[in-house]
Amino acid sequence: xxxxxxFLVGPLITAAARGIDTLIGMxxxxxxxASAPLVIAAITLxxxxxxxxxxxxxxxxxxxxxxxxxxxxxxxxxWKKRPEELQKRTMQLYRDAGVSPLxxxxxxxxxxxxxxxxxxxxIAATLDGEPNPLxxxxxxxxxxxxxxxxxxxxxxxxxxLLAAGVVVSLSIAGWVQRQTMTRLQRGLPAADMPAGVxxxxxxxxxxxxxxxxxxxxxxxxxxVVSTLWSTIERPLLRRILWSEAExxxx
Numbered sequence: 001x002x003x004x005x006x007f008l009v010g011p012l013i014t015a016a017a018r019g020i021d022t023l024i025g026m027x028x029x030x031x032x033x034a035s036a037p038l039v040i041a042a043i044t045l046x047x048x049x050x051x052x053x054x055x056x057x058x059x060x061x062x063x064x065x066x067x068x069x070x071x072x073x074x075x076x077x078x079w080k081k082r083p084e085e086l087q088k089r090t091m092q093l094y095r096d097a098g099v100s101p102l103x104x105x106x107x108x109x110x111x112x113x114x115x116x117x118x119x120x121x122x123i124a125a126t127l128d129g130e131p132n133p134l135x136x137x138x139x140x141x142x143x144x145x146x147x148x149x150x151x152x153x154x155x156x157x158x159x160x161l162l163a164a165g166v167v168v169s170l171s172i173a174g175w176v177q178r179q180t181m182t183r184l185q186r187g188l189p190a191a192d193m194p195a196g197v198x199x200x201x202x203x204x205x206x207x208x209x210x211x212x213x214x215x216x217x218x219x220x221x222x223x224v225v226s227t228l229w230s231t232i233e234r235p236l237l238r239r240i241l242w243s244e245a246e247x248x249x250x
Contacts, residue, residue, distance in 0.1 A: 123215065
């Protein structure tokens with residue numbers, strides 16, 4: 001189905017695709033084949049920069065939950081056999097501390113429409129019944145509309161090297177994120193979670209690797225740049241925003 005026919009968001013998708021095509025055309029005389037991936041990367045950075053206020057809110061919420069972690073653990077230990085009472089007292093603790101247990105969720109929800117429009121603009125084969133102008137752009141011989149993983153398996157050595165670079169970049173970002181998560185858990189009460197959930201959380205920082213190889217290349221560029229941004233931004237925001245009580249809850 002042509003995304004430009006989608007109710008309400010169709011015109012936004014078409015405008016986004018044509019706007020990206022115009023920017024690439026403006027830079028093409030100076031940058032040549034590098035203009036398309038650089039424009040996608042630049043747009044990703046602009047979007048993430050615009051969302052910094054929401055990321056700040058999410059980071060503050062994360063710190064508030066850390067500050068309350070010891071008290072929440074005490075409540076779970078005391079009332080674990082009475083779930084209704086545990087829920088009541090947990091909500092009361094959040095209210096007394098002036099913290100919403102859902103704080104920060106709005107940040108993720110706010111990103112969804114932006115990311116969705118950009119994603120559809122990058123992967124659509126047709127817009128308004130005509131070929132999407134972004135489809136003709138390539139990187140390392142891979143079309144922006146072609147999944148990088150498939151291109152690496154059936155294409156040239158350049159496509160294989162590009163896919164390897166994406167996997168290595170996201171693996172490094174995942175390793176850094178997992179190391180950060182491990183350090184942040186030190187000093188906090190042990191979470192009462194099934195072993196399977198704990199293992200899944202350990203793998204979570206690496207999940208971006210699979211979609212980066214499955215989605216079309218144009219969307220993969222956005223995903224890689226956004227992931228690297230998050231890997232750098234979140235530790236910086238924690239350093240700036242968290243108090244001593246949030247770094248070392250007692």
